[in-house]
Amino acid sequence: MAEAVHPESHGHAEHESTGVDSRKLGMWLFLSSEFLFFGALITNYLLYSNRTGFNIYPREVYDIPFTSVSSFVLLMSSLTMVLAHNAVSRDDQPQARTWLFATAALGSVFLAGQVFEFTEFIVHYDMKLTTNPVASAFYVLTGFHGLHVAIGVFMLLSLWGISRFKGRLSEEKGMNVEMVGLYWHFVDIIWIVIFTVVYLIDAARV
Amino acid sequence: MASDTHPPHPSIRQYWRIAALLAVLTAIEVALFYIDNALELGAVNVALLLILAVLKFVIVVGWYMHLRFERPLLNRFFAAGLIMALGLYGVVLAAMGILAIRGN
16 A cells, blocks of 8 residues: 655655545545536526526626625635645644634635625615526525635634644644645635626626 | 655745735736726626636635645546536536527
């Protein structure tokens, strides 16, 4: 059986014939499959946004400056996440905790922004989930992305809690930080696509 | 197993530089939105926005997710999902887009 140690595998051997830790391999496969999930939702939105005859379209009510700030916040959370991973690999526990908490905080700010955006759309523009198919497609797409962010925030806070109350993030937990990091960055790249395709390009049609 | 031949991950300073680059690219995207509002660039605007999004995507995946430092196997898995999604939904959009126009 092949046994290899990758420089960033935090010291534990990879007992896999592929030379890749099975958890890491599983995470990449999961993320790969997530493209199909979000691809379906983005496609659904694009199909309905191209149809005419609806009483209101999300692109008519977008607040691009606000969403731009939200996007920037999520983008910067990828920086804090990678800094947390870097700190764990250097066994700098206080820094790792700080960056993990910062990432969770930035994720929470993004979520708060999404809640605010949804509230604005519903209260001020009367664009609800059931208003029309394009509104449904918008809420389902961005809502599922928000759910992914919320799950990420939960995982980040769990790691932070483990580190804060149960001692240091061990080598084993180091791999967990890497897994959560991969998930978090994926959530970020999905938003990069949503922000461009669903917000900026669609809003330019108004 | 040639697992130790991977280049080292970026330094902390490099991570900050990458973040600054991502911020600049996002700022250009938003600026393009306003420029398009004033000048109506149309398809050029869409093309530029897509190029910027692809750039940001590649930077995050390559440097923050460390895919460019990983084994080819992981690159293939990731690319497979991405290509399948782009292919599948590209076909769906092409087909349904035509149907949507006819339906209206």
